[in-house]
Amino acid sequence: MCKFIKVLFSIILKICVILSIAVGVLFVVYFWNLDQKVLGWAYTMVNRIFDRKKQDIKF
Numbered sequence: 001m002c003k004f005i006k007v008l009f010s011i012i013l014k015i016c017v018i019l020s021i022a023v024g025v026l027f028v029v030y031f032w033n034l035d036q037k038v039l040g041w042a043y044t045m046v047n048r049i050f051d052r053k054k055q056d057i058k059f
Helices: 002-031 034-051
Strands: none
Touching: 002 034
16 A cells, blocks of 8 residues: 555656646746747748748739
8 A cells, every 4th residue: 555655646746747847837938928929930930931922813
């Protein structure tokens, strides 16, 4: 029974560490507004690609 409790505690500890790291990363992203910065960079790259594309429809 003691070995089962040690294994269970080990698993619970690993889950808590993983969740703590995830919450920490999400806080950093939220605090520094990194999601908006990444989207701004992505929009810039997409606009560069499509601005040099020739027009498909000619009027």
